[in-house]
Amino acid sequence: MTTEPPERVGVWLIGARGSVATTTVAGRAALAAGLHPPTGLVTAGPAFAGAGLPPLEQLVFGGHDTHPTPLPKRAEQLAEAGVLPHGLPLAVADDLARADAEIRPGGPQPDDPRTDEELVSAFAADITAFAAHNGLARTVVVHLASTEPVPAADDPRAPASALYAAAAIEAGCAYVNFTPATGMHAPGLAERAARAGLPHAGRDGKTGQTLLRAALAPMFAQRELAVRAWSGTNLLGGGDGATLADPRAAAAKNAGKARALADNLGDEPEGETHIDHVPALGDWKTAWDHVAFDGFLGTRMVLQTTWQGCDSALAAPLVLDLARLLARAHALGLSGPVPGLGFFFKDPDTPPPGLAEQHRELLALADRLAGRS
Template sequence: PKRAEHLAAGGVLPHGLPAAVGAELAAADREIRPGGPQPGDSRSDDELIADFAADIRDFADRGGLAGAVVVNVASTEPAPDSSRLPASSLYAAAALRAGCPYVNFTPSTGLHHPSLADLAATSGLPHAGRDGKTGQTLLRSVLAPMFLQRSLSVRAWSGTNLLGGGDGAALADPGAAAAKNAGKERVLADALGAAPEGEVHIDDVPALGDWKTAWDHIAFDGFLGSRMILQTIWQGCDSALAAPLVLDLARLLLRAHEKGVEGPLPELGFYFKDPDGDASPALAEQYATLVGFAGSLR
């Protein structure tokens, strides 16, 4: 409820909405269970997975739910560097063990851990990821195919992001930022056939709150090598861009599960920076694939 008030004060949510849904938010808050592992936790990875799976089953049972979908929207983790599973992978394994479809909306490892490959392949459950595509990468997945189709050769594609909010703070950690930027750069390499020169930077600017600014600078060549530049400035509200995607994904995964669809869903590449499989990186083609997939679930 406090977070909703903060979002309303910041102009993200309509004034009055937090009060109107206050009871639902308080009920959701009461469902929060400690994740982990907490510092000093002596449980093994398998024990943690079993405990988290029991929490998820208990939630579904108490609510009398016909189905539940687990969506990871926790802070970006740095790439794992120990033999222990990172929290995102513990939660992903717990979701499948509890019989729930799973979505990874973050760049964190989740089901992409080598020791979870068997579970992901044999769970019989649908799953999708990774890292929601809501701003800079969304725009890149529209523009990059244009350069290719017009034979405009991209020499360099550089980007800078100014982020407030919790995500900006988490991505101030170079390890977490590296995990995030790998996904952002993948779309260019896939769409253009090779990664152009240029890097992506993320700066934490707490004063921006939920808004972020993404600046892209694209140097490209036209006929006979004539040099040109395109610059784009995206000013978006992260929460408002992400929330409807999370709702879509929960509903699509639940329906896919009901229809007996299992395994990774490259058909949902429209939503992700780093999608499963080798589907087209171009947004228009991803949308056509999504519409076809949604039609097959009717």
């Protein structure tokens, strides 16, 4: 236990003016001000008391984004759409303005003349300046940009997410990939992060259909029920929905979804998973799943689920959780993929695949971060 004042910790968001980032910044402010209970924030649970995580009030936000709409305006748009509570944008206007002032343009833009190396250095310089300017003990870079298409095999340029991951390493930062983008999976990057003693975590936040599948699929395996087909359809509007209307982006997303099923069931069952862009739904998403399974003597049975959630509200608290956990891991000198974070991701770095087991591993990580194990 320490009597020093707690350190200030940076959270650098790639895609800092998106819906998830805006909800993260506004939500942190609301929780720190006591305006809302910490519903949905996993690290607010008793298991994380004493784990040395940075308090919410000590987080300082900045990030990259190419969109010009400032955060206070974005927050108003989200309140209008029912994603943020009415009145919240006004109540946390100062926090939103302060974070917005720390947003840098990012890139690369289509006609950007800079080489990949120049871009990485520029991004890293932005992060370093942010840390120095705010007197931060350390910074966690969190990738939240719109889903990136699966890179074409013959594309000579690195995907943007890989440049940002490289910049995180160059700036000496822990790194979280909350999207299905390449990020730290680009050739050589994970090794560089490990050599630099930096922890990282990914990828693709588990916030809806895959969360549910990770909770349900083990039930079938444990009961020796034979899942014959698992089909699903996701309907979502908002920015992510538009991005996922691109089949290559959807492919990136679906790879993680399929893996969650196959890892839990042993085999990949029949069935497709669709992601439909339905602008009328705004930031809300609906996921329908249909599971056809065989019981005793081949009797055919069916489970259906419908999940109706708000994407940003599901993702934002996990962003805060991961930033806090990675900051602490970094402070303790952990490097490479942090074990025990599969609970948060569709396509995690490490097994196990079942949600309950993942939660157990997360509690073990909490003990480790607390020095209890």
